[in-house]
Amino acid sequence: MKPQAIVWVTLIFYLLFIGVRFVFMMYPADSVKLRMAQESTPSASERRADNLWAYYLINEENPLRTDFTVGLEKVQGDFMLDERCVDYAKQMIEDAAAEGIILTVVSAYRSVQKQQENLDNYIKRLMNEGYTSKEAKARAEKEIARPYISEHNAGLALDILTPDWWDSHDDITADFENTEQFRWLSENAHKYGFIMRYPKEYEDVTGYIYEPWHYRFVGVYYAGKIKESGLPLEYFYKTNF
Numbered sequence: 299m300k301p302q303a304i305v306w307v308t309l310i311f312y313l314l315f316i317g318v319r320f321v322f323m324m325y326p327a328d329s330v331k332l333r334m335a336q337e338s339t340p341s342a343s344e345r346r347a348d349n350l351w352a353y354y355l356i357n358e359e360n361p362l363r364t365d366f367t368v369g370l371e372k373v374q375g376d377f378m379l380d381e382r383c384v385d386y387a388k389q390m391i392e393d394a395a396a397e398g399i400i401l402t403v404v405s406a407y408r409s410v411q412k413q414q415e416n417l418d419n420y421i422k423r424l425m426n427e428g429y430t431s432k433e434a435k436a437r438a439e440k441e442i443a444r445p446y447i448s449e450h451n452a453g454l455a456l457d458i459l460t461p462d463w464w465d466s467h468d469d470i471t472a473d474f475e476n477t478e479q480f481r482w483l484s485e486n487a488h489k490y491g492f493i494m495r496y497p498k499e500y501e502d503v504t505g506y507i508y509e510p511w512h513y514r515f516v517g518v519y520y521a522g523k524i525k526e527s528g529l530p531l532e533y534f535y536k537t538n539f
C-alpha cells in the first residue's frame with residue numbers, strides 16, 4: 299500500500315470511530331442512562347424523605363391491596379387526588395395558568411367500581427365496533443387499567459387535556475403531544491412531583507400505550523430523576539435506588 303493510501307485508510311477509520319462514539323454518547327442505551335441517573339444520586343441516607351410514600355409501583359404485577367383506602371381532596375372541579383399530593387397539583391395548575399397555559403383535568407381519582415365500569419363500557423364499545431369479545435378485552439385492558447392496577451384508583455394520577463379538547467376530538471389521543479399544555483408539562487411537571495408515566499417506546503415495559511396526558515405523582519425528588527433519565531418508573535423501582 300502506498301503511504302498516501304495508508305493515511306487515507308487511517309483517517310477513515312478514525313472518523314468512523316469518532317462517529318460511532320458520538321452516536322453512543324447521544325443515544326445511550328437504557329442501562330447506561332439508568333447507571334448515569336444512579337451515579338448522580340445521593341446515598342440512601344441523603345435521599346429526600348418527603349413523599350417517599352408516593353414512590354411505589356402500581357401495575358399488573360403490583361396491584362393495590364383490596365383494602366386500600368385514600369384520603370381525598372378536590373384538585374379541580376369535582377376531580378380529586380390523594381390529599382397528600384393535591385397541593386402540588388394545584389400549584390402546578392396555578393403556575394401554568396400564570397403563564398397563560400390552562401391545564402384541564404379530565405380524570406383524577408377513580409373508585410375501583412368506576413374503574414370497572416369504564417373498562418366494561420369500553421369493551422362494549424369496541425365490540426359494537428366489530429371486535430370479538432376476546433379482542434375487545436385485550437385491547438381495552440391495554441388502554442384502561444383493570445381495577446386495583448390503575449394509578450387513578452390510588453388518587454395519584456391526573457389526566458390533563460386542553461380546555462377545548464373535545465371541540466375537535468371524540469377521544470383522548472396522543473395528539474395531545476402537539477399542544478402547548480403538553481410542552482409546558484414536559485418542561486415543568488417534575489418540579490411538582492409529577493411524571494409522564496407511560497412514555498413513548500416503553501409500551502412493553504409499562505404495559506400501556508403512550509399516554510402524554512397521564513401524570514403520576516411520585517414526589518419531586520424521584521420525578522426529577524425519572525425525567526432526567528427519560529426511563530419509565532418500572533426501571534427505577536426494580537433497582538430500588
Ligand SMILES: [Zn+2]
Nearest residue numbers: 455456457512
Ligand atoms: Zn390516566
